[in-house]
Amino acid sequence: MSQIFIYLDLLGPLLALPFFLRNGRSRSRGHYILISFLVLQLLANGLAKVFMLMLLPNNIFIYQANSFFSCVLVGLYFLENFKQTFSPRSYNRTTIYLAVSCTLLLAIIIFEDTSYFNSLSYTFTGFTLCVFSVFYYLHSLLHVKDEDPVKTKSFWAVTAFFIYYSTSFFIFLYYRILTKLPQANFGVLWGIHNFVLFLTCLLLIKASKRT
């Protein structure tokens, strides 16, 4: 049973990708970003698994790279959505916020000890993207339109990211505490993480459908 949880982070993107490729006629930039996110997850998690199965010593850099590129891609997805709804001034501020966050994240990754998994980059990515999600929700509440948000693609994508990154933030914050304890069991946390990623991919399928 626990073996299934190990591979859920591959199963999720694998399940979601065909929906995105099938509903590709009305491809927007956001659609491509979501495809890229799923491909990134598939490649990074797949490569990490190969490393793990081949008992190669260090696959930490793959996780770090995944954390950074995911942050960039999802951040770009949010910007793509905000472009249509935010005022130019707010949009520029959000872009600057994303750029600063990505730079900080890169600095964290570079200066972190890559010999063991340090969850700070994941925590930071989770926090940044949660802030973006809250921006989205807040903006939707303050600028109500005729359209029901539940019927939009962006709502489901943002909800998927919000659930994933808020849980990630929580898990990896806790992970950092666990690293300081002797005989800590990280397997369960990774299992939960993979399960949440799987759920996220299921929610993203909803965002792949044409509205």
Next chain:
Amino acid sequence: MENVLQVIIVTLFIFLMGSFVVLFIIIHKKRQASYLKEKQFLQASFQQELLKTKIEIQEQTLKNISQEIHDNIGQVLSLAKLNLSTFPPSDDERVNEKMDHTRQLVSKAIVDMRDLSRSMHGDRVAEMGLKNAIENELTIIRNTGQYTAELLVAGEYYPLDRQKEMVLFRVVQEALNNSIKHSKTKSITVQLNYQPALFSISIKDEGTGFDLKSLNQTGKGIGLKNMQNRAAMINGIFSLNSSSGTGTSITIEIPEPLNS
């Protein structure tokens, strides 16, 4: 044990985040409902304002035409009648007969012109009151000799708001015009019902009537639509009853008529 605790904590957290999203949807739906209601209200007031302006323009145009008829054509006809009256009698009986006939025609034209001018002029309705203005219209119809037209008044009379009276008068005019033009009726009844909490006016004819469904399908009935719009403008409830062979009845009800 620790693992189970971890799973429970994270599951609770996921539920918390899920609840946040559900809460967002609920709040958004509430806000959207009030936003749509407000938008609808604004659209309705805009439409009403537009209609009001349209009717005001129409009234102004009718007023101008009415004045032109009265001041120019009416004067010319009066002068023509005067000239005819001062014309010396001829020895030829046929010429005198023709002159008399022409005088009568000009007199009729003057009377008709005055009637037309009066019914066009909105201020006349305000001066005479709705009841008298309608009575005047019915008299004109009766004078043609082809129709019986009756005004029935129930309840204790009270004057309505000036704009309401004007709009109702135009609706009555349109309805009477429709009855004469389309229904092949010989009898028209207008009923005014003055109740303290409700004013109603109905125009009935005993003509051929028409099929409402086919009227909606053919897209005709602009006059009816106009009446409906006018009634809506004064917060009146417009209803129309008609079917082939049973005549037509148009009713407008105004609740709280004394509140402007």
